[in-house]
Amino acid sequence: MTSQQTLLELVQQRRSIRGYRPQRVDEDVLRQIFTQAQRAPSNCNTQPWQVAVVSGERLKKLGQRLSDAMMSGDLQPDFPYDGVYEGIYRERQHASANALYSAMGIAREDKASRHNAFMRNFSFFDAPHAAFFFLPEPFGIREAADLGMYAQTVMLSLAAHGLASCPQTALSFQPHIVREALSLPASWRLLFGLSFGYPDPSHASAKCETDRAAIDTAVRFYE
Numbered sequence: 001m002t003s004q005q006t007l008l009e010l011v012q013q014r015r016s017i018r019g020y021r022p023q024r025v026d027e028d029v030l031r032q033i034f035t036q037a038q039r040a041p042s043n044c045n046t047q048p049w050q051v052a053v054v055s056g057e058r059l060k061k062l063g064q065r066l067s068d069a070m071m072s073g074d075l076q077p078d079f080p081y082d083g084v085y086e087g088i089y090r091e092r093q094h095a096s097a098n099a100l101y102s103a104m105g106i107a108r109e110d111k112a113s114r115h116n117a118f119m120r121n122f123s124f125f126d127a128p129h130a131a132f133f134f135l136p137e138p139f140g141i142r143e144a145a146d147l148g149m150y151a152q153t154v155m156l157s158l159a160a161h162g163l164a165s166c167p168q169t170a171l172s173f174q175p176h177i178v179r180e181a182l183s184l185p186a187s188w189r190l191l192f193g194l195s196f197g198y199p200d201p202s203h204a205s206a207k208c209e210t211d212r213a214a215i216d217t218a219v220r221f222y223e
Contacts, residue, residue, distance in 0.1 A: 010159045017164035019203020020127040033157045040153040042146035049150045050134040062181050067122035069174045078175045078189035096210050103208035121170040127195035134188040165196035
């Protein structure tokens with residue numbers, strides 16, 4: 001099998017996974033993954049990302065604090081979370097939610113079960129590890145694009161090591177708690193988090209698959 005075929009398979013097979021086994025990833029493997037991610041491109045090679053990888057008991061305690069804050073309505077995101085999806089983008093949003101809840105056997109009108117499913121964000125879907133992705137001040141939208149490319153590289157590297165992941169905007173809702181718990185600078189602004197580990201194929205959510213739009217809806221070729 002060629003390296004190109006391997007990459008194409010990783011891109012094709014990568015999904016957001018919401019069920020994990022408790023087994024932790026060896027530290028040397030973690031260091032390999034994030035070392036490989038350092039090869040991600042960035043504007044003028046600025047490499048503007050800062051990442052905090054949290055594991056084990058410390059992650060559980062942090063998750064409980066985030067969950068409690070969410071339940072109390074303590075939301076203080078560093079970046080505005082006020083976008084409104086319309087048209088085809090809203091349709092895709094709804095289709096994604098329906099695919100997930102259908103896989104988990106949760107009816108549309110079952111608001112309590114949907115709420116409980118959402119709150120699993122803050123237990124990291126039982127993953128033993130999570131990464132928090134920060135942009136130091138005064139970086140903005142251009143550097144956020146760099147951070148996105150870095151995060152994709154992390155996710156593909158995870159997949160290459162037989163691991164799964166799930167990027168989560170929800171993990172950025174209480175950045176002040178994350179910074180305080182990890183003794184991080186106030187100037188680091190949290191963009192999103194990523195739960196990861198060995199996937200649990202028996203979890204109901206593992207059956208969830210979302211589709212992708214045809215290339216012609218997104219790409220135009222010119223000569």
